[in-house]
Amino acid sequence: MAVSPVMTEAPFLRAARRQPTDVTPVWFMRQAGRYMAEYRAIREHHSLLEICARPALAAEVTLQPVERLGVDAAILFADILLPIVPLGLSLEFTAGEGPVIRNPVRTARDVAALRAVDAETDLGHVLEAVRLVRAELAGRVPLIGFAGAPFTVASYIVEGGASRHFLETKKLMYGAPDVWHALMGKLSEVLAGYLAGQIRAGAQAVQLFDSWVGTLAPADYRAYALPYTRAIFERLRPLGVPMIHFGVGTASLLQLQREAGGDVIGLDWTIPLDAGWARVPDRAVQGNLDPVALFAPPAELQRRVREVLARAAGRAGHIFNLGHGILPGTPVDHVRAVVDMVHEATARGTP
Amino acid sequence: MAVSPVMTEAPFLRAARRQPTDVTPVWFMRQAGRYMAEYRAIREHHSLLEICARPALAAEVTLQPVERLGVDAAILFADILLPIVPLGLSLEFTAGEGPVIRNPVRTARDVAALRAVDAETDLGHVLEAVRLVRAELAGRVPLIGFAGAPFTVASYIVEGGASRHFLETKKLMYGAPDVWHALMGKLSEVLAGYLAGQIRAGAQAVQLFDSWVGTLAPADYRAYALPYTRAIFERLRPLGVPMIHFGVGTASLLQLQREAGGDVIGLDWTIPLDAGWARVPDRAVQGNLDPVALFAPPAELQRRVREVLARAAGRAGHIFNLGHGILPGTPVDHVRAVVDMVHEATARGTP
Numbered sequence: 031m032a033v034s035p036v037m038t039e040a041p042f043l044r045a046a047r048r049q050p051t052d053v054t055p056v057w058f059m060r061q062a063g064r065y066m067a068e069y070r071a072i073r074e075h076h077s078l079l080e081i082c083a084r085p086a087l088a089a090e091v092t093l094q095p096v097e098r099l100g101v102d103a104a105i106l107f108a109d110i111l112l113p114i115v116p117l118g119l120s121l122e123f124t125a126g127e128g129p130v131i132r133n134p135v136r137t138a139r140d141v142a143a144l145r146a147v148d149a150e151t152d153l154g155h156v157l158e159a160v161r162l163v164r165a166e167l168a169g170r171v172p173l174i175g176f177a178g179a180p181f182t183v184a185s186y187i188v189e190g191g192a193s194r195h196f197l198e199t200k201k202l203m204y205g206a207p208d209v210w211h212a213l214m215g216k217l218s219e220v221l222a223g224y225l226a227g228q229i230r231a232g233a234q235a236v237q238l239f240d241s242w243v244g245t246l247a248p249a250d251y252r253a254y255a256l257p258y259t260r261a262i263f264e265r266l267r268p269l270g271v272p273m274i275h276f277g278v279g280t281a282s283l284l285q286l287q288r289e290a291g292g293d294v295i296g297l298d299w300t301i302p303l304d305a306g307w308a309r310v311p312d313r314a315v316q317g318n319l320d321p322v323a324l325f326a327p328p329a330e331l332q333r334r335v336r337e338v339l340a341r342a343a344g345r346a347g348h349i350f351n352l353g354h355g356i357l358p359g360t361p362v363d364h365v366r367a368v369v370d371m372v373h374e375a376t377a378r379g380t381p
Numbered sequence: 382m383a384v385s386p387v388m389t390e391a392p393f394l395r396a397a398r399r400q401p402t403d404v405t406p407v408w409f410m411r412q413a414g415r416y417m418a419e420y421r422a423i424r425e426h427h428s429l430l431e432i433c434a435r436p437a438l439a440a441e442v443t444l445q446p447v448e449r450l451g452v453d454a455a456i457l458f459a460d461i462l463l464p465i466v467p468l469g470l471s472l473e474f475t476a477g478e479g480p481v482i483r484n485p486v487r488t489a490r491d492v493a494a495l496r497a498v499d500a501e502t503d504l505g506h507v508l509e510a511v512r513l514v515r516a517e518l519a520g521r522v523p524l525i526g527f528a529g530a531p532f533t534v535a536s537y538i539v540e541g542g543a544s545r546h547f548l549e550t551k552k553l554m555y556g557a558p559d560v561w562h563a564l565m566g567k568l569s570e571v572l573a574g575y576l577a578g579q580i581r582a583g584a585q586a587v588q589l590f591d592s593w594v595g596t597l598a599p600a601d602y603r604a605y606a607l608p609y610t611r612a613i614f615e616r617l618r619p620l621g622v623p624m625i626h627f628g629v630g631t632a633s634l635l636q637l638q639r640e641a642g643g644d645v646i647g648l649d650w651t652i653p654l655d656a657g658w659a660r661v662p663d664r665a666v667q668g669n670l671d672p673v674a675l676f677a678p679p680a681e682l683q684r685r686v687r688e689v690l691a692r693a694a695g696r697a698g699h700i701f702n703l704g705h706g707i708l709p710g711t712p713v714d715h716v717r718a719v720v721d722m723v724h725e726a727t728a729r730g731t732p
Contacts, residue, residue, distance in 0.1 A: 195708055197673055204677035244630070247650045247671060249688070279595070281632040282652045299598045301633045320598060322548055326555035337600070357546055 040172045042103040046235060046272030046294050048314050048347035054339065054376035055102035056369050057174075059276075060355030061095035062107050066362055068094045078123050082108050088159035092173075093166055098362065100369045103172050103235070104163060106228070108156055110178030110239055113224050114187055116152035117216075118145045127191070134190035136202060141213045147220045149227030156224075157231040164232035174274070175233030177225050179240030180217040180262070181255040188213075196245050203254050210254060218258035222265040229269045237274035238262060238292065241354075244279025251283055256290045263291025274316055278354050284309040298353030299323075303341040314347035321352045324360045324368070331364055335371045344376070391523045393454040397586060397623035397645050399665050399698035405690065405727035406453035407720050408525075410627075411706030412446035413458045417713055419445045429474050433459050439510035443524075444517055449713065451720045454523050454586070455514060457579070459507055461529030461590055464575050465538055467503035468567075469496045478542070485541035487553060492563045498571045500578030507575075508582040515583035525625070526584030528576050530591030531568040531609040532602075539564075547596050554605050561605060569609035573616040580620045588625035589613065589643065592705075595630025602634055607641045614642025625667055629705050635660040649704030650674075654692035665698035672703045675711045675719070682715055686722045695727070 041051035063069055069091055072081065081087045091107040111129050115121050120132045135141060149157065163173050178186075185199045186192070193199065203210045225236050243255060263273055275292025277283065281301045288295060288310040297306035297317035307315045323334045335350075342348035350372045356365065392402035414420055420442055423432065432438045442458040462480055466472050471483045486492060500508065514524050529537075536550045537543070544550065554561045576587050594606060614624055626643025628634065632652045639646055639661040648657035648668035658666045674685045686701075693699035701723045707716065 195673060197676065197708065197710075200671070200673040201676050204674065204681050244651065248653060250671075279630055279651070282656070300595065300630070302599060305633070320551070320601075322546060322551040323555065325548065325552050330555050357548065359548075 040102065040234075042172050042349060043234065043272060045347055045349050046274070046314050050346045050378075052378055053373050054342070054348055054350050056350035056372040057101040057103040057105065058095070058099075058352055058356050058365060059105075061099065061101060061105065061365070062091045063356060064358040065356055065360040065365075066094060066098065068098065078109065079121070082112055083155050085155055085158040085162050088156075089162035089166060092159070092163045096167070096171060099366050100373075101171065103174050104167060105174040105176060105237070106156070106160060106163065106233065108159070108176070110176070110183060110241075111186055112156060113147060113153060113177065113220055114183065116145060116147045117187075117220065118143060119187055129186060129191050131187055131190045134198070135184075135187045135213060136198065136209075138206075138209045138212065141209055141216065144213075144216055147223065149224045153224055153227065157227050160228050160231035160233055172234040173232065174235045174237055175225060175228030175231075176237040176239060177221045177228075177262075179238045179243065179255075179275075179277075180214045180221060180258040181246070181251075182240050182242045183217055183221065184210075184213055185242050193242075196242065200250075203250070207254075214254070214258040218261045222262040225262065225266055226269060229266065229271050233271065235272040235274065236266065237276055237296075240275070240277040240287075243277045243283065243287075246283070248282055248286060251286050256286055259287075259290040267291075272314075274349075276316070281306075288313055294347075294349060296351070296353075300353070303338055303348075304343070307342075307345075314349065315342075316349040316351045318351070318353045319368070321354055321357050321360070324352075324356065324364045326364075328364070328367060331368065332371055335368055336375060339372065339375050344378070391453065393523050393700060394585065394623060396698055396700050397625070397665050401697045401729075403729055404724050405693070405699055405701050407701035407723040408452040408454040408456065409446070409450075409703055409707050409716060410456075412450065412452060412456065412716070413442045414707060415709040416707055416711040416716070417445060417449065419449065429460065430472070433463055434506050436506055436509040436513050439507075440513035440517060443510070443514045447518070447522060450717050451724075452522065454525050455518060456525040456527060456588070457507070457511060457514065457584065459510070459527070461527070461534060461592075462537055463507060464498060464504060464528065464571055465534065467496060467498045468538075468571065469494060470538055480537060480542050482538055482541045485549070486535075486538045486564060487549065487560075489557070489560045489563065492560055492567065495564075495567055498574065500575045504575055504578065508578050511579050511582035511584055523585040524583065525586045525588055526576060526579030526582075527588040527590060528572045528579075528613075530589045530594065530606075530626075530628075531565045531572060531613070532597070532606040533591050533593045534568055534572065535561075535564055536593050544593075547593065551601075554601070558605075565605070565609040569612045573613040576613065576617055577620060580617070580622050584622065586623040586625065587617065588627055588647075591626070591628040591638075594628045594634065594638075597634070599633050599637060602637050607637055610638075610641040618642075623665075625700075627667070632657070639664055645698075645700060647702070647704075651704070654689055654699075655694070658693075658696075665700065666693075667700040667702045669702070669704045670719070672705055672708050672711070675703075675707065675715045677715075679715070679718060682719065683722055686719055687726060690723065690726050695729070 041055040274294040276296030299320035392406040627647030650671035
């Protein structure tokens with residue numbers, strides 16, 4: 031079969047462009063991961079960073095949920111912090127505590143010391159994984175590439191890891207805005223180049239994860255984050271692939287996120303899908319089941335899936351997803367069941 | 382001086398009733414706590430639970446910020462989990478990890494085993510602290526009593542402590558709604574009785590902390606939390622003191638929180654104060670500076686305080702506060718400076 035014509039017709043890509051689809055496409059953030067036995071089997075022998083560093087392993091893990099769940103898109107298995115390693119920062123994952131960066135960035139000197147990054151040479155293993163996945167998918171479903179948005183990546187490298195209050199991040203932002211803006215400028219440059227590299231390697235869509243941006247007041251988002259996120263979307267737009275803009279706790283930020291860019295805006299479960307869509311009416315939307323709903327009994331889970339679909343009301347431009355990533359311990363058969371529920375409930379015949 | 386007439390004129394109480402004030406009242410959530418040397422001195426000799434258990438100590442800690450900061454209200458020093466001890470649950474605070482409940486509530490049997498609580502006998506030490514504080518305040522500023530809202534308290538006792546994803550809480554809610562509703566019914570009864578006891582002991586206002594309710598989709602808030610919060614406000618309303626209803630990450634929930642009750646609705650920094658107030662136009666509002674702003678250089682802090690005040694636009698019914706509690710490490714002189722900034726910027730003469 032000829033790949034290109036088929037791919038432009040994939041429901042995921044059509045929905046991202048707000049074109050009618052014969053079925054609502056569905057995929058899940060963290061659809062490859064610890065909840066899946068196939069993934070845990072690989073993790074018995076390889077660390078998270080080893081999987082990311084070895085294209086064959088990253089490709090294998092990327093494909094696991096495509097085989098097992100029947101989702102409408104693959105998303106590259108990687109970590110949003112991979113690009114900080116060629117910047118000159120240390121990155122480790124400690125059991126249960128997440129990422130640790132032992133040389134956090136907090137001063138003008140720290141920012142000046144960040145190295146230039148060339149995606150092709152410095153992150154070539156990720157781009158190679160993209161090429162492998164594309165070859166192995168052979169056109170079955172589109173492949174989504176991704177990166178962290180500048181604010182979210184900055185928060186990790188300023189805090190030295192995950193954070194609850196983003197104290198060091200905001201102290202830098204409020205107390206040394208020049209340093210903050212210099213850091214964000216460098217990050218937006220690196221992240222745009224990284225995403226462009228993924229697209230050139232074959233990613234058919236990209237998602238920008240601004241997962242922690244919900245901690246910002248709207249005025250702070252506008253002043254300290256929006257310009258850098260917008261720079262990435264503007265640089266990538268000529269490359270022609272759909273772009274997804276995702277965050278958590280963003281009910282007050284959706285209009286500003288739309289302004290920053292993205293063909294598809296991610297919605298979490300704390301805003302009803304229709305209310306969220308009304309704030310970004312000229313974009314597609316992605317979401318917004320609570321990840322914990324996947325732990326509910328099947329009848330209750332089905333009720334919740336149908337509630338999301340009812341709020342989408344069959345409008346072109348809805349990509350079904352969670353409001354955040356799949357949690358460890360999620361029953362795989364429930365995830366699989368959601369794919370079927372979405373497909374069965376929305377089958378409309380060929381548009 | 383006669384206490385009663387003075388007290389009804391306190392700016393905090395007037396603002397809570399949306400009456401004009403000669404100055405915008407200001408207090409801070411967690412205004413007594415680790416950031417303050419006077420508090421740390423007491424904590425060197427006493428655990429958190431010891432302070433709560435000993436009325437003289439609780440009263441002393443309650444008064445520290447009144448003396449040091451010049452705030453317009455005192456808030457009783459206590460913990461929202463104190464009422465779970467007479468329910469029959471174990472409560473410990475581990476260093477750095479917060480509360481731990483070793484016998485969490487997850488089944489119908491667990492709920493049935495919860496004991497009846499009588500505030501006067503089972504939480505008499507808290508009510509005695511209220512009486513002591515009132516006597517020592519001698520009418521200088523009003524005293525706020527408080528409790529956790531049923532959802533937030535339930536989340537701790539179901540999870541066994543603090544939580545990020547509220548997995549066990551929502552599993553119970555979605556998978557065993559009868560058990561959930563039975564638990565929430567008991568909690569709302571206990572918490573209403575506890576707050577009524579505080580009011581009878583002398584609390585001149587109360588705040589209901591539904592700190593973690595922002596994790597709920599609006600439809601879930603309506604079904605699983607709102608009825609129990611409303612039951613508390615309805616039971617307390619005849620007692621005639623102003624009631625504050627507070628949560629974090631509630632941009633999508635404000636209208637429903639208003640429906641549940643409260644004379645004053647708490648706003649966090651993720652929604653502009655005027656936008657939040659527009660969603661609850663017939664209530665007073667409290668907020669909404671980002672607690673991290675207290676770490677900013679004084680000029681930047683002042684800019685942020687003035688921004689909040691500008692959005693309140695001098696409208697009657699604004700109580701200045703943070704969007705959440707003061708963080709450990711906050712510079713005390715910055716907190717004190719905010720009190721002065723608010724008072725100086727809003728001095729309007731006698732209304």
